[in-house]
Amino acid sequence: MLLEMEELLNVFRATAPNYTALFGKFFCGTFALIIAINFNEQLRYFRTKPERIYGQPQKLLGIFRLPVLSNNQFITAGCMLIVSLMAVALGIAIRPAILVALVCYFIYFNAIRSLAYVQRKTNIAAIVLIILLISPSISNTVESTGTLWEIVLIKIAIAQMYFSAGLHKVTKDSKGWMSGGVLQMHLLENYLWSDSRIGFRLADNKRLCAFLGIATLVFELSFWLIILFPQLTYFYVAAALLFHIGTFLTMRINYLIYLSPVYFVFFTHEAFDLINRLGL
């Protein structure tokens, strides 16, 4: 259903259940857990001095050069990031904790941005933290009422990620994507690097590559419909899951690690109802 102007303004009024607070707790809790699980590996990677091979990472907003960290500073930033995210999840000093988490996010992930499963894959987490920091509902209890614009904005940020990727594909080589040629070349290149048999077998089937190329374009360019038509949520989330599992298995591109907590935004309604039903 298309949102009318009045309905659009309603998302800025605190009339709905506080989905933002529930999402914030879940997102920060799982994000903290994921960072904690990967911390040792990321510390080892940091100690290899990746900037010597990859060069300096991007500037924040294209303006600010982020600090180069020592070993102890990296560990401190990681620990502070985990602790502050856990504080948000537990409802302790929520807004200051988000601010600390956001600062530590940039310091910590900037140092290991060249790591294959980090790169742009954590960007959306930073955008979510920025939105939560400004949110008027985040520091209220889950039982109170809240605004909905945060949830809508996070969904827009996710949709932009797919739409922009699809737009790049269409503008750079739409014919190549529709014919399966581009996908085939990426799969073959990946095979040369990794000897991945599954990608090689897929590349051997040009028709399947063409089908998957078109399916990728349709999926990425139409994902934004999920915002206007919430009834499509299950369909698109399932498609996204298949898409990311597929790119992981065939091309070693792992978006699932850091995108999973953000995807909870599509299920806050269901989680809220479930919590109420269980009386938690």
Add this chain to the structure above:
Amino acid sequence: MVVYILFFAVICGVLTWVTVTGKDLYPFSSYPMFSAGSKPPVKVIRLALEDRYGNITWWRSRFYRYPEFSGKKLAPFYQAGSSEKAHPAIILAKAKLLNELVRLINIDEECSDYKALHIIERTITESLQITERTLEIIQIDAIGNGRAT
């Protein structure tokens, strides 16, 4: 409420800007990866390690894409017909990169016992024929002594 509407509009504006211009404004990105593909045949430079018994294995770093990115950085040094190959600045840049590679390989626990680095060009055609050509075999000691060119 006005503040939140403005904030909402600013975030949407930045997301639209990066999408339309195709530029990155970290953490906002246009996600351009993998949008275009190369034409066949696909060529990559891959690194292999030779141990003291003469066994040669691909360098598979614990840190995932190091061998891949290093191969991409090495590729220009082996481009056919490159007239700048012998330029001192190029030689120095290559030696520096090789030194970094040896440092990384030494960090990798699994790759501790080796004597040479093989730089191999792997090519695959559209008909899925794979060929491998050794471009250079570099003795690790030579890199350590700064003699690799």
